[in-house]
Amino acid sequence: MFKRKLTALEYGKDYNPQDENQFRRMVVWLEDMKIRLYPIDERQQLRDTDNPQWEQAFSKYLQDLKCPYNEETIKDHVAVSDWLLGAAIRFEYGDNVEKYKLITSNDQQQKTNSSDQNENPLEKIDFASAEFKSGMLQLCELLQIPTKFNDTTAILRAVSKVITTKLSKEAIDKSQIKEQGTGVDFSIEQMSLGFDSGDKIINEAAKVLRLLYIQDLRTLQTKINETIVNVQSLVADPRTDSKLGKIGY
Known part of the structure; x- marks a missing residue:
């Protein structure tokens, strides 16, 4: 259940909060590597995980961290682990604010670029605007398409049909072949x-x-x-x- 937080903190070991030894080793690792609340020479009691007085040292450690615990919650290793991992992530971020700001900025830029690439440009067109209608009329005049009716959808279909049948690469190639193969004009009366x-x-x-x-x-x-x-x-x-x-x- 702590996989994402452990990965973020680069903790490369398996962790079971119900295992007392793993729990204590995790507390020591967080203090040494991420939280660093105490100076190194004041961490000895916390590091001595086999000491019968370790729980008292751990209770004082939580008090110094201002952890909202009581006599009941301190026995809940799952809840305490979750709070400690969250605190470690906050300390880690506080020590490397500029680094993570840069990562966040780059990620946001990549998402923006990806979103721009996936957007359909046609969705941004206002088909009811005067500018669009003016451009469509000019295109119809160029393609010699009648515009006596006011159905925008029908006009767009007509434009698409003309472009597909007359201006596509295949249509142009066929037209060129036809022109190249055209013989000498003659009158049917001469036949x-x-x-x-x-x-x-x-x-x-x-x-x-x-x-x-x-x-x-x-x-x-x-x-x-x-x-x-x-x-x-x-x-x-x-x-x-x-x-x-x-x-x-």
Whole structure:
């Protein structure tokens, strides 16, 4: 039950307050190392833990420390140990105030920095402020998003959708590939249909259908090529199982 206080005082031994010998040794250690109420030459009676008069010396020691004890509590080693350990910690702090102030300051700074890092910056935004609405309108104008409705949430979703679909890295890469692969512009009227229906409108509709069919064929061919590449990469890197004495799947 005294683990935290013992650790703070750097007491490197096990401690059982119900053990009389351990209790007396603890009292002597606290006085010698932490409390230091008496001058060294006046600690002899307290150090002599085998002396039959030790309890009288200990009672006087508590009185000099101004411990709020009586004839009953002095026999309660748990309560007395708790008070003595607390007193030792107070003396230890008093001897090293600047040291522990520095530690406390550093710990507080680390907690503050950690808290700042974990905070979500969006939580600090006042979505109802005039400044936010003005910035949102400018962003919508830049992205060519209509702002005729007053639903802020809907506008933010629209902004997010446009940025994701048009301004993300993948969307930009696809756009560049598309631009690089663009052929020479031509008029649909210059395209040869291969037959003449006798009606100009029907001919143009047939050209459009033909172009759509060609596009579907190209998409299918691309998927076929991708499948072939995947199969080839799979076959070119077979797994070898020496236990089965075979190579492959």
